[in-house]
Amino acid sequence: MMNELQQLCRQIRKDTVRSIYLAGSGHPGSSLSAVEILVTLYFTDVFHCFPDQPQQPQRDRFILSKGHAAPAYYSVLAHRGFFSECQLSTLRVIGSALQGHPNMEKLPCLDCSAGSLGQGLSIANGMAYAFKYRHEPQRVYCLIGDGEQQEGQIWEAALFAPQYQLDNVCLIVDCNGMQLVDAVDDIKNMHPMDKKWQSFGWHVIKTDGHDIGALHDAFIRAKKCKGRPTVILAHTVKGKGVSYMENQAKWHGTAPNEAQYKEAMRELSREVP
């Protein structure tokens, strides 16, 4: 199972780089860091979704607040059966359902659109509040970037969820340490992140964001935590899996050229020891 999921992650990385290469623009670094987080969510017992009936009211909800990681998310959704993998090559093309940032009107299997950073957690809280209000069991997951925590709205929302004991909210922070121009620490240092979230009343779990077993364990612990929301601080590598992209801010939002694309495909096709 684990080996299969690791293989799947490699395929999703390939899809991600390929779709961005074909589009000629996109955010490979931020997409590649989130792959295991998305795969653990969508391909284990954590998240309840219904690819054949994407609007099923009983489904859990997921909001990709860091909407620029859309290429990886689209690949995950396609492999999970929400739409055809052929569509992945239409990323960012006019008329495509696969917008540069997720758009739920064009891609109705999404639980929300995204693109303007800092908004996802508030939306997740609103959904979670409604489920609690109606005594329904759905959970709401939201993925943000570590740089995204610089948005003030994140901390407004961080105050709301514990106030209303929204233990059906699980926030994941993709802590890849880099943002568009520089390292997070060199722009607005977010450390100590765990203490910040703890002091806001959250159940904090720190984990390796590329270890599917550890991520799964974190999601299960989040589900078991009652009375307060959980944040999973997932430590990741920006551009993970493509050596020349790793930990490079410049690969936040740059498409590879043909030679770089081929090199990335070679790396991602290599057998892991």
Next chain:
Amino acid sequence: MEGVPMRDGYGQALLELCRLHENVVVVDADVAKSTRTEWIREKYPQKYINMGISEQDLVGTAAGMSLAGMVPFVSTYGVFLAGRAWDQIRNTVCYNSLNVKLGGAHAGISVGPDGGTHQALEDVALMRVIPNMMVVVPCDYKETFKATMAVYDRQGPSYIRFGRSAVPVITADETPFELGKAAVFRDGADATIFANGIMVYQSLKAAAVLEKEGISVQVVNVHTVKPLDAEMIAACAAKTQAVVVCEEHQCIGGLGSAVCEVLAQCCCVPVELVGIKDRFGESGSPDALLKAYGLSDLDVIAAVQRVLRRKK
């Protein structure tokens, strides 16, 4: 001015909507007393949330509630709702056409003593430029009630703006109200005044004075700024060949601009704008401010006289 505050109509409608509909929820940014949502807090505490002083989170959370099937009425001062949370309104509420109902309180300069920071004078402009948004500016207490009830029945985002001060009640329970349909409140032949909000009352007063001077003025209540009743506006302008637009908002971007956008494309007649002239307000009593900033009935009369001189 004597009368009833429009915000009372908003609060009464929310009470009624909470009574009628399980899915209605009222969210507020710690100004429940001002927006009259405190009435909900008292009567339906389970349907009321004080989101605190955080407008961006207020709108974002309401968007999430809407995505999970609730119908949130989001209330705070219009200047902060339309301004502070504009990105949330554009990129989440309107981009997804969510069923979120915004209530912008303390609209216009008649907010009075709180001064320039609290007087929403650009909110109509900010809201009407966003695709999918409906913008409604009712003229009195009763119309605010009807507008609030009506937006519940229309799927999609809306922004209703209403004032703080007591203003005359010029409509009755039986006065027809339909979103998107301008209403002729007084017929006339020489000029047309398109107005909304408290300027409908000022326009009716002005028209009554002008009638004594032998000038026949039509007064049209354009409560829905978007979608605008372009057909009615064009027809009235074609009939009287002279137009005045009156609003308690900047002339830039508000109803005046919206009417000119229509007329420039179909019916080129002289237009005079009565509104705030590209400046901020200040503290003062509502009446004193309306006079000082050119929004009294006398200013409307002067504008009609100017437009008649320009009429061919």
